[in-house]
Amino acid sequence: xxxxxxxxxxxxxxxxxxxxxxxxxxxxxxxxxxxxxxxxxxxxxxxxxxxxxxxxxxxxxxxxxxxxxxxxxxxxxxxxxxxxxxxxxxxxxxxxxxxxxxxxxxxxxxxxxxxxxxxxxxxxxxxxxxxxxxxxxxxxxxxxxxxxxxxxxxxxxxxxxxxxxxxxxxxxxxxxxxxxxxxxxxxxxxxxxxxxxxxxxxxxxxxxxxxxxxxxxxxxxxxxxxxxxxxxxxxxxxxxxxxxxxxxxxxxxxxxxxxxxxxxxxxxxxxxxxxxxxxxxxxxxxxxxxxxxx
Amino acid sequence: xxxxxxxxxxxxxxxxxxxxxxxxxxxxxxxxxxxxxxxxxxxxxxxxxxxxxxxxxxxxxxxxxxxxxxxxxxxxxxxxxxxxxxxxxxxxxxxxxxxxxxxxxxxxxxxxxxxxxxxxxxxxxxxxxxxxxxxxxxxxxxxxxxxxxxxxxxxxxxxxxxxxxxxxxxxxxxxxxxxxxxxxxxxxxxxxxxxxxxxxxxxxxxxxxxxxxxxxxxxxxxxxxxxxxxxxxxxxxxxxxxxxxxxxxxxxxxxxxxxxxxxxxxxxxxxxxxxxxxxxxxxxxxxxxxxxxxxxxxxxxxxxxxxxxxx
Numbered sequence: 358x359x360x361x362x363x364x365x366x367x368x369x370x371x372x373x374x375x376x377x378x379x380x381x382x383x384x385x386x387x388x389x390x391x392x393x394x395x396x397x398x399x400x401x402x403x404x405x406x407x408x409x410x411x412x413x414x415x416x417x418x419x420x421x422x423x424x425x426x427x428x429x430x431x432x433x434x435x436x437x438x439x440x441x442x443x444x445x446x447x448x449x450x451x452x453x454x455x456x457x458x459x460x461x462x463x464x465x466x467x468x469x470x471x472x473x474x475x476x477x478x479x480x481x482x483x484x485x486x487x488x489x490x491x492x493x494x495x496x497x498x499x500x501x502x503x504x505x506x507x508x509x510x511x512x513x514x515x516x517x518x519x520x521x522x523x524x525x526x527x528x529x530x531x532x533x534x535x536x537x538x539x540x541x542x543x544x545x546x547x548x549x550x551x552x553x554x555x556x557x558x559x560x561x562x563x564x565x566x567x568x569x570x571x572x573x574x575x576x577x578x579x580x581x582x583x584x585x586x587x588x589x590x591x592x593x594x595x596x597x598x599x600x601x602x603x604x605x606x607x608x609x610x611x612x613x614x615x616x617x618x619x620x621x622x623x624x625x626x627x628x629x630x631x632x633x634x635x636x637x638x639x640x641x642x643x644x645x646x647x648x649x650x651x
Numbered sequence: 652x653x654x655x656x657x658x659x660x661x662x663x664x665x666x667x668x669x670x671x672x673x674x675x676x677x678x679x680x681x682x683x684x685x686x687x688x689x690x691x692x693x694x695x696x697x698x699x700x701x702x703x704x705x706x707x708x709x710x711x712x713x714x715x716x717x718x719x720x721x722x723x724x725x726x727x728x729x730x731x732x733x734x735x736x737x738x739x740x741x742x743x744x745x746x747x748x749x750x751x752x753x754x755x756x757x758x759x760x761x762x763x764x765x766x767x768x769x770x771x772x773x774x775x776x777x778x779x780x781x782x783x784x785x786x787x788x789x790x791x792x793x794x795x796x797x798x799x800x801x802x803x804x805x806x807x808x809x810x811x812x813x814x815x816x817x818x819x820x821x822x823x824x825x826x827x828x829x830x831x832x833x834x835x836x837x838x839x840x841x842x843x844x845x846x847x848x849x850x851x852x853x854x855x856x857x858x859x860x861x862x863x864x865x866x867x868x869x870x871x872x873x874x875x876x877x878x879x880x881x882x883x884x885x886x887x888x889x890x891x892x893x894x895x896x897x898x899x900x901x902x903x904x905x906x907x908x909x910x911x912x913x914x915x916x917x918x919x920x921x922x923x924x925x926x927x928x929x930x931x932x933x934x935x936x937x938x939x940x941x942x943x944x945x946x947x948x949x950x951x952x953x954x955x956x957x958x959x960x961x962x
Contacts, residue, residue, distance in 0.1 A: 382767070385764070388761075389762075389766065392758070392776075393775045393776065396775065396833065397775060397779075400782070400788075403787075415804075418801055418804035462686040462687060462690070463687075465683045465684070465685075466684055466686065469681075469683035469687075473676060473680040473683060475675055475676060475677040475679070476675065478680065485687070486654055486657060487658070489654050490947070491695070492892070492936075492939060494919055494936045494940075495698075495936045495937065495940045496694070496936075497936070498705060498923050498936060499697070499698035499701035499702045499933070500698045501923075502701070502712070503698065505712075519694045521686060522686050524695065527654075554676065554679040554683075555679075558683070579781055583784050583786075585899070586896065589899075600786075601786040601896075605900055608790055609903065616794060620794075623788075623790050626786070626787045627788075630785065634781055638774055641777070642840055645840045645841065646843070649883070649886050
């Protein structure tokens with residue numbers, strides 16, 4: 358906190374020395390606000406359009422609503438073979454499983470890498486780092502064959518089970534970084550008090566790494582919620598569709614004729630992401646700054 | 652430190668004697684590592700080896716894989732659609748990544764000057780990074796750049812002729828480039844974190860010497876930020892090579908119009924999961940891995956000449 362204030366003070370002095378005129382910050386703000394508006398305009402416009410009658414969407418670049426039309430949501434909700442509730446619940450189930458899996462498996466691996474000494478640790482750690490950069494496409498075909506032979510097509514298992522096996526190595530790395538920052542003296546104290554390796558993990562490390570766990574939760578939530586490729590491949594039965602797959606088949610089914618309800622359902626699909634963003638901003642920003650995950 | 656930084660320092664020697672004094676406990680280590688190791692072998696390395704084998708076979712999921720040697724690879728040599736998809740992907744990567752990073756750096760520098768409400772702007776600019784990969788945004792993009800879309804509604808009163816940006820093969824890829832640039836928030840946050848590491852006294856010394864703002868940026872900010880630029884560059888290139896969702900949704904899964912948005916991954920999906928040509932798709936997947944590997948290697952080699960480490 359103090360370094361923060363010190364820094365701001367330095368920055369302020371810096372800009373005071375350099376900003377010849379007082380007009381400069383005003384211009385910066387105007388430019389930034391304009392940029393922010395341009396960036397978010399399409400999204401805001403989509404929300405507004407979802408509340409307009411279909412024929413108005415194509416005439417109105419502005420944000421004023423003349424006739425409020427909420428039927429887009431009702432129509433969109435029931436436009437596919439299953440009501441949208443079903444897809445939301447499916448997505449929620451997948452997200453829940455993925456989050457739980459990542460929290461359990463990644464924290465275990467991270468604890469081993471950050472705190473335990475064992476033969477071959479360096480080797481496995483470098484393998485783990487390399488897998489972060491491995492494209493999913495190299496494994497997707499055999500994975501598909503594997504899961505289809507296991508009879509897992511049209512179940513959520515292919516989307517959840519890998520998470521319990523720490524395949525999202527970013528989070529292992531993120532947690533390793535975090536655990537490295539926890540003083541080892543705490544482990545020592547717990548050990549003297551009679552804690553074993555598992556005890557130290559459960560009673561000392563896990564409670565202290567809540568911020569890292571929160572970051573993992575929020576990123577896993579948003580990524581899994583948005584994930585399209587693997588859900589498209591593994592879920593072909595409309596009953597099992599998740600939100601992104603349902604939205605996509607919505608586009609195909611209505612062939613761009615019903616933008617109003619398409620936007621309405623798009624908005625619905627983005628609401629959880631917005632909420633996760635609002636609640637977890639702090640963790641998201643920290644997480645991305647330390648590991649570069651998106 | 653970032654994963655990339657960590658990786659590049661792995662080879663370097665740690666101080667001697669460390670580790671020897673520590674008591675090893677192999678059992679505990681491997682017990683905690685069990686889920687990850689299982690995943691590594693069953694979900695990653697196993698499938699990788701299988702896909703390497705399948706790359707040399709003809710396999711349609713129904714009949715047993717048939718060994719055909721290098722046939723998939725020779726077929727790739729003469730596959731015009733594949734060549735086109737490579738061209739589309741390369742264009743996308745080489746145009747959108749530098750643009751995205753330039754915008755990210757520009758805004759990071761502006762925000763780092765202690766702008767009031769910096770956290771607010773940072774959040775706003777970061778938000779699209781979270782939304783960008785969603786189907787909903789791809790649907791939105793389809794409308795924004797459509798014939799009757801938002802862009803044309805804005806352009807027409809200004810005297811521009813509207814056109815179907817997405818239905819025109821010459822501009823369709825451009826709309827996806829814009830979409831990728833739009834998600835500059837993630838690299839921007841990394842740049843911001845990097846800028847915080849630069850000691851303010853460097854700038855103070857430079858301004859005492861009478862350096863202009865541009866000069867300070869060029870001679871202090873840029874060199875000290877090169878490791879972060881490098882990190883972002885490697886990551887975003889790998890990321891961009893794998894783009895799929897946006898092109899898939901915008902083109903209705905066809906990579907159209909006239910294959911102008913047929914990303915390599917889209918073509919791979921089309922071969923593997925559209926036509927169940929699993930052998931060929933595997934060969935394509937390995938070629939993608941080689942391409943990404945080569946680019947990452949080139950990046951690492953080239954980095955010796957332009958990335959500056961302060962320590």
